[in-house]
Amino acid sequence: MKKIFFLCGLLFSLSSFCQxxxxxxxxxxxxxxGLSYSLPKTVLYFDIEYTKTTLKAGPYFRYAEKLLGIxxxxxxxxxxxxxxxATAFSHAAIDKNSACMVQFKSSLPYIILNSDGILCAVNxxxxxxxxxxxxxxxxxxxxxAPARTQNVLSEEALASGSEAKMAEVAAKQIFRxxxxxxxxxxxxxxxxxxxxxxxxxxxxxxxxxxxALMALFAGKTEVEKQFARIKYVPIGDEVNHQVxxxxxxxxxxxxxxxxxxxxxxxxxxxxxxxxxxxDPKQKANEKKGLIYNIPGKGEATLSYENKSLLNQEFTMTxxxxxxxxxxxxxxxxxxxxKVILNPETGAIIRIMQ
Numbered sequence: 001m002k003k004i005f006f007l008c009g010l011l012f013s014l015s016s017f018c019q020x021x022x023x024x025x026x027x028x029x030x031x032x033x034g035l036s037y038s039l040p041k042t043v044l045y046f047d048i049e050y051t052k053t054t055l056k057a058g059p060y061f062r063y064a065e066k067l068l069g070i071x072x073x074x075x076x077x078x079x080x081x082x083x084x085x086a087t088a089f090s091h092a093a094i095d096k097n098s099a100c101m102v103q104f105k106s107s108l109p110y111i112i113l114n115s116d117g118i119l120c121a122v123n124x125x126x127x128x129x130x131x132x133x134x135x136x137x138x139x140x141x142x143x144x145a146p147a148r149t150q151n152v153l154s155e156e157a158l159a160s161g162s163e164a165k166m167a168e169v170a171a172k173q174i175f176r177x178x179x180x181x182x183x184x185x186x187x188x189x190x191x192x193x194x195x196x197x198x199x200x201x202x203x204x205x206x207x208x209x210x211x212a213l214m215a216l217f218a219g220k221t222e223v224e225k226q227f228a229r230i231k232y233v234p235i236g237d238e239v240n241h242q243v244x245x246x247x248x249x250x251x252x253x254x255x256x257x258x259x260x261x262x263x264x265x266x267x268x269x270x271x272x273x274x275x276x277x278x279d280p281k282q283k284a285n286e287k288k289g290l291i292y293n294i295p296g297k298g299e300a301t302l303s304y305e306n307k308s309l310l311n312q313e314f315t316m317t318x319x320x321x322x323x324x325x326x327x328x329x330x331x332x333x334x335x336x337x338k339v340i341l342n343p344e345t346g347a348i349i350r351i352m353q
Contacts, residue, residue, distance in 0.1 A: 026040055027254065028046075033105060037041070037117060038100065039098045040293070040348040042092065045231055046229070047136060048245075049086070050084050050227075050252060051226065052252060053080055054145075055074045058220070063311035066195070067171035086302050090316070090344070098322070129343075142224065143270070145215065152316045174213045201238025236318040236319065239267060243265060246260070246263055250352065269299055291323070292323060292347065296319030297315055299313045340352075
């Protein structure tokens with residue numbers, strides 16, 4: 001993890017712990033016992049799951065219904081995408097617009113910052129420094145197409161010359177495989193394996209050969225699960241039907257500027273917006289204390305083709321307010337106050353003394 005160095009010059013003395021995830025800052029008299037830090041803002045991440053389906057026509061699709069009774073074989077190569085679902089989570093990012101300064105009365109207090117410079121604690125070691133972003137799943141093949149279709153054809157089929165004759169011989173080969181499987185299952189086969197594992201392996205081999213031959217008539221289908229992550233930074237205002245990204249049945253997930261895709265909309269509304277209440281006891285020229293967040297809550301909704309993909313509530317700093325904690329409590333030499341803050345929201349978790 002990259003290490004963040006804070007440029008303090010002569011103003012601050014910095015004490016670095018062996019863990020590079022966090023830093024301890026102690027104020028000095030030269031800086032008038034002031035220390036700077038940042039608060040977090042909420043970032044929303046949307047994980048999109050969709051599938052790519054690839055269809056490939058078999059060389060004998062014209063004979064599929066006549067020889068095997070297959071009504072709807074794949075007659076042309078194609079591919080298409082379908083949007084399956086969306087999940088979401090929130091994570092903290094440094095709020096560059098909320099650079100704060102806390103001023104103590106002595107060098108006794110200290111603060112703990114994480115690697116982003118976000119305040120995590122005062123006069124104590126925090127329980128949690130940072131929360132890792134979950135990894136996005138890797139794309140994977142959900143349904144694979146039969147392989148080696150040409151290799152399963154008998155010598156008779158390969159030597160027949162005409163396509164119609166090759167299809168006819170391949171169909172007969174399918175029926176022979178089915179007959180062999182039936183004989184094994186009913187116990188009529190003289191060459192049936194004695195042990196269960198050998199029997200299972202032989203049945204699997206027959207199934208694979210039949211599926212490969214059937215693909216010559218019905219065609220192949222491959223389904224691949226694909227994943228993408230969309231980052232969204234709320235600005236504090238409610239959002240009504242804003243395009244988050246676009247999705248095309250022919251191209252998959254595309255940028256919101258690409259009109260080839262249909263829009264996926266985001267709606268964001270405050271479900272608990274905090275209101276600032278000034279402290280009547282605080283004088284206008286009084287120095288600010290320890291600034292922290294009181295987050296609100298917001299509800300995000302994703303919709304696509306008039307259907308809801310996701311509806312989820314989040315704790316959000318953008319719908320909250322900032323408040324002050326008096327710093328004189330941190331200077332008590334006998335029992336200094338200790339504060340632990342949530343690095344994800346900037347809210348006070350616990351106050352101890």
